[in-house]
Amino acid sequence: MSEQDVLNPKHMPHNPEKATLEGKNKFMGFWFFLGGEAVLFASLFGTYLALKDATNGGKSSEELFGLELVFIMTMLLLTSSLTSVYAMYHMKNNDFKKMQLWLGITVVLGLGFLGFEIYEFYHYIHEYEFTMRSSAFGSAFYTLVGFHGGHVVFGLLWIVTLMVRNAKRGLNLYNAPKFYIASLYWHFIDVVWVFIFTVVYLMGVL
Amino acid sequence: MADKVSGTAAQLEFEKQKRKEEMKQQVITFALMIIFTIIAFAMVLSELDKLFVIPILLVLAAIQVGFQLYYFMHMSHKGHELPALMFYGGVFAAFITILALLVLVWW
Numbered sequence: 454m455s456e457q458d459v460l461n462p463k464h465m466p467h468n469p470e471k472a473t474l475e476g477k478n479k480f481m482g483f484w485f486f487l488g489g490e491a492v493l494f495a496s497l498f499g500t501y502l503a504l505k506d507a508t509n510g511g512k513s514s515e516e517l518f519g520l521e522l523v524f525i526m527t528m529l530l531l532t533s534s535l536t537s538v539y540a541m542y543h544m545k546n547n548d549f550k551k552m553q554l555w556l557g558i559t560v561v562l563g564l565g566f567l568g569f570e571i572y573e574f575y576h577y578i579h580e581y582e583f584t585m586r587s588s589a590f591g592s593a594f595y596t597l598v599g600f601h602g603g604h605v606v607f608g609l610l611w612i613v614t615l616m617v618r619n620a621k622r623g624l625n626l627y628n629a630p631k632f633y634i635a636s637l638y639w640h641f642i643d644v645v646w647v648f649i650f651t652v653v654y655l656m657g658v659l
Numbered sequence: 660m661a662d663k664v665s666g667t668a669a670q671l672e673f674e675k676q677k678r679k680e681e682m683k684q685q686v687i688t689f690a691l692m693i694i695f696t697i698i699a700f701a702m703v704l705s706e707l708d709k710l711f712v713i714p715i716l717l718v719l720a721a722i723q724v725g726f727q728l729y730y731f732m733h734m735s736h737k738g739h740e741l742p743a744l745m746f747y748g749g750v751f752a753a754f755i756t757i758l759a760l761l762v763l764v765w766w
Contacts, residue, residue, distance in 0.1 A: 499760030
């Protein structure tokens with residue numbers, strides 16, 4: 454059998470993302486990476502918590518944050534997490550078109566989230582002159598939330614690239630692990646956001 | 660070939676049904692996460708005592724993250740022992756990091 458036949462079997466296995474050695478390795482390696490990501494975000498959270506009252510005479514978190522926007526952003530990201538679960542559901546049923554559709558919805562929701570975040574930062578900078586250089590609080594806030602936003606940007610680019618690159622190929626054992634890993638990354642972005650909206654925004658206005 | 664019966668129609672149908680059941684669970688998980696989020700926001704707006712609200716917020720966040728990891732990211736499935744070990748290793752280091760940074764500014 455040629456490589457093409459091996460990667461495009463007549464019957465897709467139940468877990469196409471872990472059917473090949475490469476897929477298994479990717480799956481394992483990615484979870485290791487997520488452990489490292491957890492430490493990375495922890496140092497940013499720890500820095501934020503340590504410096505959040507160092508406002509340098511500027512506005513405090515109570516005066517800055519508005520919960521309406523954060524609530525909408527949370528709902529968008531949480532829903533996008535569910536839509537990527539749907540995408541993986543269709544991947545396991547070997548339905549490539551539906552998987553692409555749900556990934557597309559995930560991307561749209563992610564873009565919505567990103568749009569609100571950019572608006573939020575723009576608002577803080579122009580209305581309150583609250584920037585990265587204003588105070589230690591400002592630096593810690595923009596680094597933590599901005600780093601998360603950067604993960605959203607990267608996740609969106611990742612998913613879109615996979616969708617475009619594989620549009621004509623269809624689903625096979627070569628790209629199934631790639632889609633699966635990208636969706637894990639997307640869920641992890643929501644995991645971090647749960648802590649951001651709790652620790653930064655909700656605890657910030659209390 | 661006993662383990663390769665997956666090709667038969669009945670087996671495929673069974674697997675498909677199983678995935679469908681799981682998808683239903685995922686939607687229920689999602690609904691619970693939405694409810695927890697709403698509770699968290701409502702607690703903050705309720706003007707209850709800070710020391711009462713904060714622990715509840717953290718517990719709600721921890722539950723949501725658990726849902727995300729075990730259902731959405733399928734950690735409840737078989738074959739996640741090593742990933743769980745490495746991930747929780749990371750979480751452990753993460754916990755120490757936050758603790759250290761907070762203790763530094765405690766006094």
